[in-house]
Amino acid sequence: MKWYGLLFLAVVLFLTAMATKQVLLNLIVIGLAVYIYKYGSPILFKEYDEKRKKKLEESEAVREAAKTALQSGNLLRKK
Numbered sequence: 001m002k003w004y005g006l007l008f009l010a011v012v013l014f015l016t017a018m019a020t021k022q023v024l025l026n027l028i029v030i031g032l033a034v035y036i037y038k039y040g041s042p043i044l045f046k047e048y049d050e051k052r053k054k055k056l057e058e059s060e061a062v063r064e065a066a067k068t069a070l071q072s073g074n075l076l077r078k079k
Contacts, residue, residue, distance in 0.1 A: 003040040
């Protein structure tokens with residue numbers, strides 16, 4: 001719950017900083033965003049990261065299979 005609160009705070013501060021054009025508040029928001037990205041991202045986006053990693057592994061397997069098929073030359077030969 002801590003990370004969702006910090007994320008909400010960052011969004012609210014960002015919107016406030018944009019509306020009031022306060023540079024100091026923008027710097028605070030940037031620092032908070034870096035902190036959330038570094039330490040909170042694995043907690044906040046765990047499911048998304050797992051799905052993304054699985055899709056990347058599957059696409060890498062397809063890429064390797066396509067690469068092997070193209071290198072062997074059997075793909076474009078007529079039978």
